[in-house]
Amino acid sequence: MNRRDFIERTLKTVTTASILTKVGFSEESEKKQSSWKIPPGTKVPTKKLGKTDIDTPILIMGCCQNLDPVYDRRLHRAYELGVNHLDTAQMYAEGQSHKTIAPFIKQIGDRKKLIIASKVHQTENNASPEKFVENINSSLEELETDYLDIFYMHIVKHERFLDKEFIEMGEKLKKEGKIRYFGFSAHHGNAHELMMKASKLGGGIDVIMFKYSFREMGKDNLNRAIDACAKAGIGLVAMKTLGSIPDDGEELIPWTSKNFTKIQAKLKAVWEDERIAGIASQMGNVQHVHENAYAAITPMKLTELEKQELKNIAEKTQHLYCAGCNHHCENGMQEELHVQDVWRCLLYAKGYGDEKWARYCYRDIEKYVKKLSVEHLQTAMQQCPYHLDIPRLFSSAKDMFR
Ligand code: SF4
Numbered sequence: 001m002n003r004r005d006f007i008e009r010t011l012k013t014v015t016t017a018s019i020l021t022k023v024g025f026s027e028e029s030e031k032k033q034s035s036w037k038i039p040p041g042t043k044v045p046t047k048k049l050g051k052t053d054i055d056t057p058i059l060i061m062g063c064c065q066n067l068d069p070v071y072d073r074r075l076h077r078a079y080e081l082g083v084n085h086l087d088t089a090q091m092y093a094e095g096q097s098h099k100t101i102a103p104f105i106k107q108i109g110d111r112k113k114l115i116i117a118s119k120v121h122q123t124e125n126n127a128s129p130e131k132f133v134e135n136i137n138s139s140l141e142e143l144e145t146d147y148l149d150i151f152y153m154h155i156v157k158h159e160r161f162l163d164k165e166f167i168e169m170g171e172k173l174k175k176e177g178k179i180r181y182f183g184f185s186a187h188h189g190n191a192h193e194l195m196m197k198a199s200k201l202g203g204g205i206d207v208i209m210f211k212y213s214f215r216e217m218g219k220d221n222l223n224r225a226i227d228a229c230a231k232a233g234i235g236l237v238a239m240k241t242l243g244s245i246p247d248d249g250e251e252l253i254p255w256t257s258k259n260f261t262k263i264q265a266k267l268k269a270v271w272e273d274e275r276i277a278g279i280a281s282q283m284g285n286v287q288h289v290h291e292n293a294y295a296a297i298t299p300m301k302l303t304e305l306e307k308q309e310l311k312n313i314a315e316k317t318q319h320l321y322c323a324g325c326n327h328h329c330e331n332g333m334q335e336e337l338h339v340q341d342v343w344r345c346l347l348y349a350k351g352y353g354d355e356k357w358a359r360y361c362y363r364d365i366e367k368y369v370k371k372l373s374v375e376h377l378q379t380a381m382q383q384c385p386y387h388l389d390i391p392r393l394f395s396s397a398k399d400m401f402r
Contacts, residue, residue, distance in 0.1 A: 036294035043082025044296040049277045050235025052181050052206055054115055054149065056085050058271055059296040060237065062282035063088040064357070067100040075104045077286050081293045087209075087237075087280040089119035089154050090139055094360050098142035111145055117207075118143070119154030119185055127161065129169035136178060150207050151179040157188050162197050167204035183207035185239070188340065189324030192225035199228035207235040209280060213243030214269045214310045215321060230275040239280045241270045245320040246346035253313050257306050262313075264295035268302050269310055271295075282352075319387050329380040329390065337372060337380055338365045339390055342397045349400060362401045369394060 046055040061078050063086055075086070086104075088097045098118065108114055120135040122128075136151060151173065153161050160166075161184060170182030183205050186194050191210045198205040208229060216222055229236055242263060255262050270279055283289045302310075314321075322343035330337050342365065349358035377391040384390065 036290050038081065038290065038294055038297060042297055044293055046082070047277045048235075049181075049207060049237075050230075051233030052235055054085075054181070054235070056115060056235075056237075056278045057083050057296070058278045059083050059267075059292055060085040060087050060117075060278045060280040062239070062280045063097050063101060064092045064282050065284060065354070066093045067097070067104070069100040069103050071107070072100070072104060073286050074283055074289055075101075076107070078283065078289045078293070079108065081289070081297075083289070083293065084113060085115035085117065085278065087117045089121070089152075090135055091121055091154070094357070098139055102142065102144040105143065105145060115149045116143065116145065117150035117152065118148050119152040121154035124158035124160050127166075129165050132166075132169060133173070136173065140178065147177055148179045150181045150183060152182075152207070152209055153184040155187050156184040156194060157186075157190065159194065159197055162194065162201065162205070167201065170204060181206035181235075183209070183234070185209040187211055187240075187324065189326060191324075192219075192221040195222075195225035195229050195234075199225070199232040199234060205234055207237060209237040209239050211240040211324070212238035212270060212273075212276065213241045214266055215243040215314045215318075215323075217269065217273070226273075226275050235277050236275055237278050237280055238270050238276050241279050241281065242266050243314070243321065244347055244351045245317055246343065246350040247317075247320050249317045249320050250313055253309070253316050255309055255313075257303075257309070259300055260295065260302070260306065261291060263291060265302060265306050265310060267292060267295050269307070272302065284352075319389075321386070322388055323386065325385075329384045329388075331383050333376065333380070335371070336368065337376070337390075338368050339380065339384075339388070339393070341365045342369060342393055343388075345401070346393065346397055355400075359401055362397065366401070369397065 044057040044059045046057050048054070049056045059078075061075065061083050067075065086101060088101055090098065093100060101116070105111060105114060105116070118139050120132055120139065122131055132153065136148070140146065140148070151170070153166065170179070173179045174182060184194070184198075186208065195208055195210065198208060212222075226236065243266065250262070257265060260268065267279055267281065270276055281292055283292055322340045324340040326337065326339060329339055341361070345358045345362040345365070348361060349355045372394070374391055377394055381388065381390040
């Protein structure tokens with residue numbers, strides 16, 4: 001059996017059963033880092049964020065991870081490289097993110113040199129503008145700042161958040177000077193519907209952050225929504241651009257590039273889409289900052305072979321990636337299954353090695369997960385066009401987070 005046959009055969013047997021392996025993405029990076037030469041003074045390029053007056057670095061510092069409140073080397077090194085846009089959220093770092101960013105803002109010494117974006121999450125049933133405002137006020141206190149450059153309603157899944165009451169809230173907050181721009185983040189498979197609706201509002205939504213990776217490229221409905229938003233002048237920020245899976249299935253697929261690590265190539269693929277202003281990327285250490293910044297700075301483009309290899313990865317690991325299209329797997333069911341949420345918790349724990357954060361997120365969905373029968377999960381698996389092994393996924397999550 002040759003290597004290719006071996007890989008093909010092995011891939012066919014890779015299922016969510018192997019979810020118990022952590023993806024080690026630093027090994028490949030270590031091999032190539034000596035070639036990431038960034039001349040002193042060179043900065044990550046910037047791009048206009050839709051119709052706003054913000055010039056955002058194309059690489060944005062994702063602040064989901066725990067930061068060092070005394071002196072965070074990642075934030076400082078990224079800032080030196082031009083990454084002055086920080087993307088945080090009230091819930092990040094188990095609710096501590098704002099407080100740990102506040103010292104960094106002071107260390108920079110000039111609030112205007114930073115672009116601070118934050119988010120607040122509310123479930124659709126209990127959401128109200130008043131609760132958002134209350135949480136924005138406490139976010140500002142924690143960050144020890146007077147304003148946010150961008151405020152996003154976080155993890156928006158329901159169109160209700162685009163109703164007049166929320167849009168008017170955004171306008172009021174802007175007039176009061178508490179936020180400069182307003183928008184939402186969309187993590188689920190219906191992002192395209194929300195984006196399309198936002199593009200037709202005729203104003204109110206300035207920026208949208210949405211899940212976009214080499215895996216989502218070429219999806220018709222999403223492409224149309226991106227076009228509509230770009231045309232409407234809505235600034236677009238991509239997240240989850242690595243399209244990671246809670247598994248090591250990707251490691252079995254050839255990656256032959258001498259120019260880029262897989263991570264760099266995945267970022268490059270998104271940057272090559274001119275409709276996207278920036279990528280919010282969580283960078284766990286200074287080496288990751290260099291890896292991503294180098295990819296942002298180098299004018300080198302992806303070769304056709306690199307693009308093809310990314311496509312191979314997407315195709316061959318599709319059965320391990322939950323796209324969030326729950327209208328398929330939940331078809332005919334009364335209750336939500338939260339498959340993507342369960343999958344994401346496993347990704348945080350196994351893919352990113354952040355079990356603490358994974359447990360924190362799992363807490364919110366555990367009560368739903370416990371109620372679901374094996375029969376439900378099996379039906380859902382049969383309805384999933386990508387054949388995700390949903391029962392296995394849930395059982396792994398239950399074992400891991402009990
Ligand atoms: S399990 Fe399948 S159908 Fe359900 S959200 Fe994930 S990818 Fe879509």
